[in-house]
Amino acid sequence: MTPSSALKAESPSALETISRNPRIRIRRSGPPAEDAKCVVYWMQRAERAVDNPALDVAIDVANELDLPIVVFFSAISNFPSANLRHYVFLNQGLRDIEADLAERGISFIVRRPPKNSLEALLTELRAAMVIGDENPCREPERWRSVLAHRLKIPYWTVDADVLVPSGLFPKHYFALHIFRPKLYAHFPTYLVKPENPKPVRQWQRPPNFESFDVKEDLTEGWKHLDRTVQPVDYLTGGTHAALKRLKDFVANDLAHYQDRRNHPEKAGTSHLSPYLHFGHIGPLTIALAVDQALKQKVITKEAYDAFIGEVIGWRELAVNFVKYVPAYDSIDCAEPWAQKTLREHARDKRDPVYTLEQLEKAETYDELWNASQMQMVKFGWMHNYMRMYWAKKILEWSQSPAIAFENAVYLNDRYELDGRDPNGYAGIAWAIAGVHDRPWFDRPIFGTIRYMSAASTGKKFNSKLYIRNVMENEPPPLLT
Numbered sequence: 147m148t149p150s151s152a153l154k155a156e157s158p159s160a161l162e163t164i165s166r167n168p169r170i171r172i173r174r175s176g177p178p179a180e181d182a183k184c185v186v187y188w189m190q191r192a193e194r195a196v197d198n199p200a201l202d203v204a205i206d207v208a209n210e211l212d213l214p215i216v217v218f219f220s221a222i223s224n225f226p227s228a229n230l231r232h233y234v235f236l237n238q239g240l241r242d243i244e245a246d247l248a249e250r251g252i253s254f255i256v257r258r259p260p261k262n263s264l265e266a267l268l269t270e271l272r273a274a275m276v277i278g279d280e281n282p283c284r285e286p287e288r289w290r291s292v293l294a295h296r297l298k299i300p301y302w303t304v305d306a307d308v309l310v311p312s313g314l315f316p317k318h319y320f321a322l323h324i325f326r327p328k329l330y331a332h333f334p335t336y337l338v339k340p341e342n343p344k345p346v347r348q349w350q351r352p353p354n355f356e357s358f359d360v361k362e363d364l365t366e367g368w369k370h371l372d373r374t375v376q377p378v379d380y381l382t383g384g385t386h387a388a389l390k391r392l393k394d395f396v397a398n399d400l401a402h403y404q405d406r407r408n409h410p411e412k413a414g415t416s417h418l419s420p421y422l423h424f425g426h427i428g429p430l431t432i433a434l435a436v437d438q439a440l441k442q443k444v445i446t447k448e449a450y451d452a453f454i455g456e457v458i459g460w461r462e463l464a465v466n467f468v469k470y471v472p473a474y475d476s477i478d479c480a481e482p483w484a485q486k487t488l489r490e491h492a493r494d495k496r497d498p499v500y501t502l503e504q505l506e507k508a509e510t511y512d513e514l515w516n517a518s519q520m521q522m523v524k525f526g527w528m529h530n531y532m533r534m535y536w537a538k539k540i541l542e543w544s545q546s547p548a549i550a551f552e553n554a555v556y557l558n559d560r561y562e563l564d565g566r567d568p569n570g571y572a573g574i575a576w577a578i579a580g581v582h583d584r585p586w587f588d589r590p591i592f593g594t595i596r597y598m599s600a601a602s603t604g605k606k607f608n609s610k611l612y613i614r615n616v617m618e619n620e621p622p623p624l625l626t
C-alpha cells in the first residue's frame with residue numbers, strides 16, 4: 147500500500163500531502179484520533195533535536211492538526227548488546243536534546259523501566275498520532291512492527307538517519323560502484339538545508355508529570371546492565387559535541403582527508419561515527435557542511451569525493467545491506483562466490499587458533515593487532531584501516547569463518563561506541579565474507595576473499611608509533 151492510498155479514504159488531505167514524503171512509511175493508517183491533545187514523536191534512533199526529519203514531520207503534522215507536539219524517549223535497560231559505555235554516551239546526548247527542544251518550544255519526556263511504556267504514554271497524553279524514526283536492524287525493526295499491530299492510532303515512521311531515503315532503493319546492491327550513481331542522483335533533492343519548523347502550539351506539562359531528569363544517571367539501579375565496559379572520556383556524547391567535532395574536522399582535517407585517512411597513527415578522520423550511530427548528528431548536517439567547504443574552496447573536489455564516498459556512499463550502502471539481507475550479522479550473508487571459496491578452504495590448517503577470550507584480551511602474537519584491539523577496548527573507537535586488518539586476522543585465526551564472524555560481531559558491538567550499527571555488520575561482512583567486494587587471488591583459509599598481511603599493512607603507516615600510543619594510553623588523535 148502506498149502512503150497516500152493508505153490514508154486517502156479517511157484522512158484530511160493536508161496530512162495526505164505530508165505523507166507523500168518518500169522518507170515516510172505509514173505503519174498504521176487511518177485518521178488521527180478525535181478529541182486528541184497532542185502528537186507524539188517517539189524518538190529512538192534519531193536522538194537529536196536539530197536537522198531531524200522525523201521531528202520535523204511530527205511538527206508539521208501537529209501544526210496541521212493544530213495540536214502541540216511532545217517528544218518521548220523510552221529508555222530501555224536491556225537494549226541488545228548495550229553496556230555502560232554506550233548508555234553514558236546516550237545519557238550525555240539526552241541533555242542536548244532537552245536543551246535544543248526547549249529552544250524550539252517542545253517538551254521532552256523521558257521514562258525508564260518499568261514505567262516507560264509508549265502505549266501507556268499515548269493514552270495518558272491522548273495522542274492523535276505517533277511519529278517515529280527508522281532503524282533497519284532486526285530488533286528495533288521488530289519493535290516497530292509489533293507496535294504498528296497494537297496501536298489504535300496512526301503510526302508513521304520517518305527514515306531520518308540517511309541522506310537519501312533507503313526505501314527509494316528496492317533491493318540490495320552488491321557493490322558501491324553500482325549503488326553510488328543511483329544514490330548520488332538524488333543529491334539535488336535531498337542535499338538541501340532542512341527547515342527545522344517551529345511548533346505553533348505548546349504543550350503545557352501538568353505539574354508532577356512523570357519524566358526522568360536527564361542530568362541524572364539513566365542507568366541507576368539497573369541490576370543487569372553490563373558495567374564492565376567503562377565509559378570513555380576522549381569523546382563526549384551529544385549533538386553539541388558532534389557539531390563542534392564536525393566544525394573542527396572541516397576546518398582542520400577535511401582538506402587532507404584523502405591523504406591522511408589511512409594513517410591510524412595520525413589525526414585525519416572525523417571521529418563522527420559514534421555520533422552518527424546514536425543519531426546525535428545526521429548525515430545531512432555533515433554533507434551540507436562538506437558541501438559548503440567545497441563551495442568556499444576550503445577543500446578540493448578530491449577531498450569532497452573521498453569523504454562523501456564514506457559518509458554517504460559506504461554508510462548508506464551499509465543501511466541498504468542491513469535492510470535487505472536478513473542474515474546481515476552472520477556468515478550466511480556471504481554471496482554465493484564467497485560461500486563457495488570459504489567452503490573450499492574450510493579444512494585448511496589454521497595456526498594459531500585463538501579463542502574469543504584470547505582475542506578479547508589482545509593475547510595474540512601480533513602486536514599491531516593487539517594494539518588495534520586495545521584501542522577499541524580502551525577508547526571505544528578503532529581506526530578504519532585497523533578495523534579492516536583486525537577483522538581479517540580474526541578470520542585467519544578462527545576455527546571457521548562462521549566463528550570468526552560471530553566473534554568479530556561480539557567484540558565490535560561490545561566495545562565500539564559506534565557498534566551495533568549497520569556499518570559494523572557491513573564492515574565485518576566486507577572483511578570476512580567478501581560482501582561489497584570482489585574475488586581476489588586464491589590463498590589458504592581466505593580462498594578468494596581479499597587478504598591483508600601484517601608485513602604490508604604495518605609498512606603503509608608508522609605502525610610503531612600507533613602501537614606505542616595505544617599501549618601508553620594515548621587516545622586516538624583528534625586534530626592535526
Ligand SMILES: Cc1cc2nc3c(=O)[nH]c(=O)nc-3n(C[C@H](O)[C@H](O)[C@H](O)COP(=O)(O)OP(=O)(O)OC[C@H]3O[C@@H](n4cnc5c(N)ncnc54)[C@H](O)[C@@H]3O)c2cc1C
Pocket residue numbers: 407415416417418419420422423456457458460461464528529530531533534537558562564565566567569570571572573574576577
Ligand atoms: C571490520 C569493520 C568494522 C566496522 N565497524 C563499524 C561500526 O561498528 N560502526 C561504524 O560506524 N563503522 C564501522 N566500520 C566502518 C568504519 O571503519 C568506521 O565508520 C570509521 O572508522 C569511523 O571513523 P570516523 O568517523 O573517523 O570515519 P571517517 O573516515 O571520518 O568517515 C566519516 C563517516 O563515514 C562513514 N564511514 C567511514 N568508513 C566507512 C565504511 N567503511 N563503511 C561504512 N561507513 C563508513 C562513517 O559513518 C564515518 O563516521 C567498520 C569497518 C570495518 C572494516
